[in-house]
Amino acid sequence: MVLEDLEILSKKEYAEKETLIATVVRFVHNFKEEISPDVYNRWDKFQKTLTGSNYHDLLVKYIAMDLIIDKLDEAGNIVDKVEKKIQELADYGLSNQAELKAELWWIRLFRVENGSK
Secondary structure, eight states: OHHHHHHHHHTSTTSOHHHHHHHHHHHHHHHTTTSOHHHHHHHHHHHHHHHOOSHHHHHIIIIIOOOGGGGBOTTSOBOOHHHHHHHHHHHHHHHSHHHHHHHHHHHHHHHHHHOOO
């Protein structure tokens, strides 16, 4: 029921995508061991759909968001996955400058509003 409500909400223009992503990522991480594999798979699929996989979506996830889950490995140990991913995105942007240029307006705005990562 909650998953279905979040799926509906995610399609609304007024939905705050970053908040939805953070909520779903936290749920999937925190309850992975407590829910059935079928339920987990549905939540995980929704998480991947929300997060996306294109250049823009990954920039939003790793630059505009600060998810604790991106700083932990499967065992809960602190790791630095974010810096590595940001470097990969930067390298991609250097090789695909048209895509990078299309993103610069909000990256610059974000840096001014939230500081530099």
